Amino acid sequence: VTYQDKHGDIKYTQARIFDFNNINNNNFLAVNQFTVVEGKTEKRPDMVIFVNGLPLVLFELKTASDENISLTSAFRQVKNYQNTISSLFAYNAFNVISDGIHAKAGTITSNEDWYLPWKTIDGIDIAPRTIPQLEVLIKGMFDKKRLLDIVKQFILFQKDDNDYKKILAGYHQYHAVNIAVDSTYAATSDEGDRRIGVIWHTQGSGKSLSMVFYAAKLVISRELSNPTVIVITDRNDLDDQLYMTFSKSSDLLRSIPVQADSREHLKSLLEGRTSGGIIFTTVQKFTAGADDTSNVLTNRKNVVVIVDEAHRSQYGFSAKVVQDTSQAFEKYGYAKYMRDGLPNASYIGFTGTPIELTDKNTRAVFGEYIDIYDMSRAVEDGTTVKIYYESRIAKIDFTEEYEHLDDDYDEITSYQEEVQTETLKRKWARLEAIVGARPRIESISNDIVTHFEKRQESMETPVGKAMIVAMSRRIAIDLYNEIINIRPNWHSDDLMKGKIKVVMTGSSSDPEDWQQHIGNKQRRETLSRRMKDNNDELELVIVVDMWLTGFDVPSMHTMYIDKPMQGHNLMQAIARVNRVFKEKQGGLVVDYIGIADKLKEALVQYTDDDRDQTGIDTKLAVSVMEEKLDVIRELLHNHNYDKYFTGSKADKLKSIMETIDYVISLREERKKDFIKLTSELSKAYSLCSTTDEAAEYNIEIGFYKTIRAGIIKLATDGSKKKTIDQLDAELNQLIAKSLKSDEVIDIMAATGLARPDISILSDEFLEEFKKVEHKNVAIEMLRRLIEGKIKSISRSTLVRSRLFSEMLEDTLRKYQNRLIESTVIIQELINLAKDITKAVEEGKESGLSEDEYAFYEALSSNVTAKDVMGTDILKEIAIELTKKIKSSATIDWQVRSSVQAKIKFEIKLLLREYNYPPDDPKDLNNYDKSIKLILDQTELMFN
Numbered sequence: 028v029t030y031q032d033k034h035g036d037i038k039y040t041q042a043r044i045f046d047f048n049n050i051n052n053n054n055f056l057a058v059n060q061f062t063v064v065e066g067k068t069e070k071r072p073d074m075v076i077f078v079n080g081l082p083l084v085l086f087e088l089k090t091a092s093d094e095n096i097s098l099t100s101a102f103r104q105v106k107n108y109q110n111t112i113s114s115l116f117a118y119n120a121f122n123v124i125s126d127g128i129h130a131k132a133g134t135i136t137s138n139e140d141w142y143l144p145w146k147t148i149d150g151i152d153i154a155p156r157t158i159p160q161l162e163v164l165i166k167g168m169f170d171k172k173r174l175l176d177i178v179k180q181f182i183l184f185q186k187d188d189n190d191y192k193k194i195l196a197g198y199h200q201y202h203a204v205n206i207a208v209d210s211t212y213a214a215t216s217d218e219g220d221r222r223i224g225v226i227w228h229t230q231g232s233g234k235s236l237s238m239v240f241y242a243a244k245l246v247i248s249r250e251l252s253n254p255t256v257i258v259i260t261d262r263n264d265l266d267d268q269l270y271m272t273f274s275k276s277s278d279l280l281r282s283i284p285v286q287a288d289s290r291e292h293l294k295s296l297l298e299g300r301t302s303g304g305i306i307f308t309t310v311q312k313f314t315a316g317a318d319d320t321s322n323v324l325t326n327r328k329n330v331v332v333i334v335d336e337a338h339r340s341q342y343g344f345s346a347k348v349v350q351d352t353s354q355a356f357e358k359y360g361y362a363k364y365m366r367d368g369l370p371n372a373s374y375i376g377f378t379g380t381p382i383e384l385t386d387k388n389t390r391a392v393f394g395e396y397i398d399i400y401d402m403s404r405a406v407e408d409g410t411t412v413k414i415y416y417e418s419r420i421a422k423i424d425f426t427e428e429y430e431h432l433d434d435d436y437d438e439i440t441s442y443q444e445e446v447q448t449e450t451l452k453r454k455w456a457r458l459e460a461i462v463g464a465r466p467r468i469e470s471i472s473n474d475i476v477t478h479f480e481k482r483q484e485s486m487e488t489p490v491g492k493a494m495i496v497a498m499s500r501r502i503a504i505d506l507y508n509e510i511i512n513i514r515p516n517w518h519s520d521d522l523m524k525g526k527i528k529v530v531m532t533g534s535s536s537d538p539e540d541w542q543q544h545i546g547n548k549q550r551r552e553t554l555s556r557r558m559k560d561n562n563d564e565l566e567l568v569i570v571v572d573m574w575l576t577g578f579d580v581p582s583m584h585t586m587y588i589d590k591p592m593q594g595h596n597l598m599q600a601i602a603r604v605n606r607v608f609k610e611k612q613g614g615l616v617v618d619y620i621g622i623a624d625k626l627k628e629a630l631v632q633y634t635d636d637d638r639d640q641t642g643i644d645t646k647l648a649v650s651v652m653e654e655k656l657d658v659i660r661e662l663l664h665n666h667n668y669d670k671y672f673t674g675s676k677a678d679k680l681k682s683i684m685e686t687i688d689y690v691i692s693l694r695e696e697r698k699k700d701f702i703k704l705t706s707e708l709s710k711a712y713s714l715c716s717t718t719d720e721a722a723e724y725n726i727e728i729g730f731y732k733t734i735r736a737g738i739i740k741l742a743t744d745g746s747k748k749k750t751i752d753q754l755d756a757e758l759n760q761l762i763a764k765s766l767k768s769d770e771v772i773d774i775m776a777a778t779g780l781a782r783p784d785i786s787i788l789s790d791e792f793l794e795e796f797k798k799v800e801h802k803n804v805a806i807e808m809l810r811r812l813i814e815g816k817i818k819s820i821s822r823s824t825l826v827r828s829r830l831f832s833e834m835l836e837d838t839l840r841k842y843q844n845r846l847i848e849s850t851v852i853i854q855e856l857i858n859l860a861k862d863i864t865k866a867v868e869e870g871k872e873s874g875l876s877e878d879e880y881a882f883y884e885a886l887s888s889n890v891t892a893k894d895v896m897g898t899d900i901l902k903e904i905a906i907e908l909t910k911k912i913k914s915s916a917t918i919d920w921q922v923r924s925s926v927q928a929k930i931k932f933e934i935k936l937l938l939r940e941y942n943y944p945p946d947d948p949k950d951l952n953n954y955d956k957s958i959k960l961i962l963d964q965t966e967l968m969f970n
Contacts, residue, residue, distance in 0.1 A: 045079060047179055050172045054079050063112040070112045076169070081118040083178065088161075091127020098126045102139045109135055120178045121195045123164065130161035132168065134182070134193040140607045143197055144408055150202035153404075155874045167198065177201065180244055183236065185275040197408070199228065200237045203398035207375060208244050210397055211331060214373045215251060222394035223331070223375035229402045230379040230602030231411040231579075235272045238333055238377055242305060243279045245331055253302040254329040257372070258284075259365070261310050261336065267548075268578070269335060270307045280305060287312060297325040310334075313364040322367040330372035332365075334393070336379065336576070362392070379576075380598050411605040413613040418623060419474060462589070462620070463502040471619055472509035475587055478617065479567065482585055492558055493585040494603060495569040498620075500531050502589070503569045504541055510567075517567075522546075527567040528554055530574060558583075575600040581608035587617045593625035601626075649720045655708040656724060659731055662701055663689070671730055683730075687737040698738065705735040813856065816863055824881040825964045826888050827866055834859055878913075879905045885964045889957050892944040904941050911937060912965050934961060 028042045046052035056077040063070050074086035085108065087101040101124035109116055116135055123132050124142060133142035145164040146153050154163040168174060181196035181204075196204075203226050214223045228234040242256045260269060273284040287293035287308040296306050366372075376393035405411040479493055497503035507529050511518040519525030520543070533545035551573070557565040558580050568574070571590070576599045586604050604614025616626075666689040671682035690701050712721060712728050817831050838855045870880040883905035887893045893901065911933050935958065938944075944957045 044081070045175055045178070047175055050175065053171070053175070055171055063115050065112045065114055068111045070108055072108060072115070075115070076174075078175070078178075082115055083118060083120040083174075084123060085115070085119060086123045086125075088124075089126045096126060098124060098129050098131065098142075099139060101126060102142060120182060125161045125164075128160070130159075130164045132164065132195060134195050136191065136193045137195070140409065145198045146404075146408065147198055147202065150198075150205070152876050156872045157874050176205075180279075181240055183239065183276055183279050187275070194236065196236070196240055197233060199398065199400040199404070199408075200233055200240055203228065203237060203400070204240045204244060207241050207397050208248070210394070211245065211373060211375070212250050214394070215328065215331075219373070220394075221371070221373045222392070223373050224394040224397035225376040225378060226397050227378050227380070228398070228400040229405050229411070230599060231605045231607075232400055232405045234377055234379050235269055236276075238269070238335070239273060239276045239279065241375075242273070242333065243276070243281070246281055246303070246305070251331070252329045254331050255297070255300060255303060255325075255327070256305045256331050256333060257369070258305065258307045258333045259310050259335065260307075273305060273307070290314065294324050300325070301327070302329060310362065310365060313362075313368050322364060323370060324368040326371055328371045330369055332369060332372045332374045334374060334376045336377070379602065405605075409607065411602075412607055414601055414605050415613050415615050416618065416623070416626065417615060418618045418621075419478070459499050459502065462498050463505060465505075468502070468505045468509050471589060472506055472513060474619075475506075475617075476510060476513050478587075479585065482615070483566075491566070491585070492580050492583040493567050493587065494574070494583060495567065495587040496575065496590045496592075496600060497569055497571050498590040500533065500537075500541070500571055503529050503531060503571050504544060506589075507544070507569055522550065522553055523557070524564070526564050527569070528565060529569045530554055531571055532573070575603070578603060579606060581606040583614070584608075585615045585617060587619065588622060589619040591620055591625075592622055597622060597625055652708060652711040652721060652724065652728075655704055655711060656727070659701065659704050659708065662693075662697065662704070668730075672726065683733055683737065686730075686734050690734060690738055702735055702738065705731050813860055813863065816860070824870075824877075824884055825960070825967050826881075826884040831859065831863055831866075834862075873902075875902060875905060876909070879909045881964055881967075882908045882961065885960050886943065886957075888960065889944045892957070895945045896941075896943065900941065904937070904943060907937055908934065908961070930965065931958075931962065934958070934965070 029037055029039055032038050054077075058075050058077065060071045060073065061075040061082075063072070072085050073088045075082045076084035076086070085105065087104045087108075089096045089098075089101045105122050105124060119135055121132050121134050122142075123130065125131075129144070131142035131144050144160060145167045148154055148158075148163055148166045150167075154167075168177065177196070181201050183194040183196075185192045185194060207223065207226060210224045213219050214221055226234075226237065228237055238258070242258075245251055245254055245256055248254070258269060258273070267286075270284060270286050273280065277283050282303065282305055284305040284307055285296060287296055287306055290312045293306070293308050293312055296304070366374075374393055375397075402411070406413050475495065482493075483491055495503075495506060497506055507527065510527060514526075517526040529544035530551060531544060533541060535542075537545060554565070554568065555574075555578070557563045558568060561582050575596070580603070583604050583606070586601060588600070592600060601614070601616045604616065606614075618626075663686070666686060668682050668686045670678045671686075674682065690698055693701070708728060709732060712724070813831075813835055817828055817835065835856075838852060838859065841852065870877065873880050873883070875883060879902075883902055886901045886904055886908075887898070912930060938958070938961075944954060
């Protein structure tokens with residue numbers, strides 16, 4: 028700006044609207060009942076927050092005492108202000124609405140569904156329900172520094188078609204991004220290990236936008252010297268979708284993202300660049316060069332790599348030996364080449380699905396969890412809707428044999444080499460032929476048409492979309508043909524018309540009648556726009572693999588699954604129906620193939636309340652790896668295999684065969700030791716594969732794994748080694764035993780139950796069990812549900828899980844001994860289920876964190892202590908216990924006696940200060956039992 032000084036001279040200077048560096052240089056003002064006159068209209072919003080004279084935030088507050096006044100009333104009032112006194116909103120950052128009970132924040136373009144709560148004050152713990160929501164929101168968002176941070180970095184404008192959207196970050200995005208930025212500073216420092224961490228934000232909760240907010244903070248960071256951000260996905264369609272999200276956000280990102288078309292293009296984008304830029308690519312563009320140096324794309328340290336769905340693409344660091352008739356050489360996975368190409372970059376992983384409890388690899392590569400925002404929290408906050416499940420298995424009936432199909436398959440192939448097993452899986456496609464049998468296709472098609480039409484009629488929303496997931500392209504086309512045979516008017520040859528379409532890839536070599544369904548990227552983009560347009564007649568798509576991840580159609584309410592799925596793939600697929608849309612109450616998954624058990628297994632990862640995972644000590648993994656290496660070397664000390672590491676490719680192959688021959692010549696016990704040790708070595712290596720210590724052993728470990736594979740291939744035990752024909756015959760029998768044909772049935776209806784909410788154990792669902800005709804079936808189903816819930820609880824609180832386990836065992840014992848009739852048993856089980864739900868809610872409402880409440884329960888399990896000391900004192904002890912233990916316990920404290928002794932001493936010292944537990948003349952072992960219980964709870968907390 029220009030101004031005239033006291034001498035009359037014209038001066039130039041820079042005037043900032045806000046001082047983001049020195050917060051106290053800004054003026055903050057809250058005005059109650061602020062009057063605004065515009066034309067002939069006069070309005071008085073309840074409160075307006077001004078910063079440096081600009082009205083940034085408007086509050087509309089309703090009373091909690093009037094049951095007729097709701098949050099909707101406050102929302103409509105704000106919309107009325109936007110229409111009548113629009114000048115007030117020229118500088119508006121966001122609005123806050125409250126009805127005295129609930130409180131939410133949103134922008135001028137947000138509909139009521141996208142006004143969302145702010146659930147935390149400090150960004151670490153979710154605030155207890157005992158604290159009013161408005162108080163949490165004000166303390167959580169209106170700290171002066173935090174408010175300006177939100178205004179500067181966490182409000183985003185995007186243009187969608189012809190409409191602009193103003194997006195306010197949710198509390199989970201705000202805190203996750205800031206923690207990630209701090210973690211980035213640590214990882215990129217001289218002492219950092221280049222592992223930033225992993226963010227798990229469940230599908231539909233804005234994971235892609237979290238990446239945008241994170242990248243936007245990085246590009247302005249002085250500490251990172253204007254870094255280059257590389258965004259990596261593992262599929263071209265995901266790369267396109269994420270690229271579009273970033274491109275729409277170029278104003279906040281202060282740069283226009285670029286998509287690398289090839290490895291050469293990626294290299295050219297990085298060559299000569301010293302800073303800046305946002306580059307998109309796929310992991311497949313990282314491949315081996317002619318030598319180690321040719322792999323390097325850039326040596327710069329100020330490069331941050333964002334990997335989407337990290338749990339998939341990060342695998343592939345270990346060496347795999349490739350052999351042909353004349354030579355042998357090592358080949359690595361994409362992730363290894365990615366790190367070779369960007370050796371000094373730092374890596375952060377984003378995922379919409381949790382890392383499995385047994386998978387330590389992802390965190391070993393990217394670091395520990397930075398933030399977790401799971402399915403339950405997303406549904407509770409309103410960022411996603413609930414997903415419901417309906418079983419309509421088409422009986423080809425999957426009999427009891429089918430339940431053991433995977434186990435049987437593993438048993439049949441258990442002694443086979445990996446390549447041969449993979450070949451069998453491909454040949455096992457004859458299962459697809461059975462699933463795609465004509466009578467079954469006709470049955471399912473009729474059921475889908477009837478079900479979809481009824482669902483459309485019953486929906487409260489005026490429009491709705493659905494997706495059918497088929498097992499193969501052939502089945503997808505057969506389903507299409509049968510559906511349009513039932514409803515001819517749904518079909519159209521015109522790409523821009525028709526109610527149903529198939530979305531799949533293919534080639535000119537595919538059958539002629541497939542060609543109308545095969546299209547290029549442009550065809551898929553056209554169909555994508557049609558599906559996302561709520562006014563378009565396209566309502567139903569049939570897919571095989573396309574659109575099952577990263578494809579967002581908020582109005583999609585139903586997914587029909589006729590394809591075996593599990594784990595991450597299953598959870599990502601069903602999340603297509605969990606998006607918030609108008610009056611949509613939830614998404615529905617209709618199961619025709621029998622995925623219920625796989626769904627339950629996957630949900631274990633999602634519904635546990637305790638998300639703390641034991642950290643991976645990579646130094647410990649390196650130590651174990653080196654120990655296994657030493658033992659294997661000692662086992663092979665009489666055999667010379669140096670030529671593998673120093674010779675030509677022909678020498679390598681010769682050395683492999685000689686070493687296989689040597690190991691086979693050893694006595695059986697030593698041979699088994701080699702196979703077992705190699706397996707353990709591989710597991711230890713996977714935990715530390717990105718460390719410098721592990722890198723030097725990569726080729727050697729690949730060699731030992733190749734020897735192991737060769738030994739299995741040459742196994743001579745006829746009782747274990749099977750020919751392809753033998754395996755083929757056994758698999759045929761396995762399939763034949765597992766399948767028979769019949770009509771489509773609604774399993775829940777057959778048992779007399781309404782379809783359950785995936786969160787299970789709701790009062791409405793439990794009450795349905797009373798109406799089930801077959802009481803023994805109801806008891807068994809209740810038992811399984813309750814056992815699953817207790818198992819979930821057992822990961823966080825010992826006292827509660829033990830208590831409920833004992834109650835369940837006692838009830839079932841009475842049932843098994845026929846001491847009381849089944850209807851009474853059902854009622855007892857229902858009561859137990861309600862008690863479990865109530866106990867979980869009490870924990871949330873106690874004002875304590877989950878760990879603190881677990882200790883409180885352990886402390887109050889001593890009846891004398893609870894009576895004598897009272898609740899408040901026990902809560903105080905629980906809080907102190909949690910602080911002391913968390914500050915003292917290290918990752919490997921269970922195996923370090925010195926740390927265990929210190930923790931035990933500090934626990935006993937603290938309890939002695941509070942004189943816990945009080946003397947109990949009736950129980951001389953009172954003290955020892957109480958101490959043991961608290962130590963057991965401590966161990967559970969860190970396991």
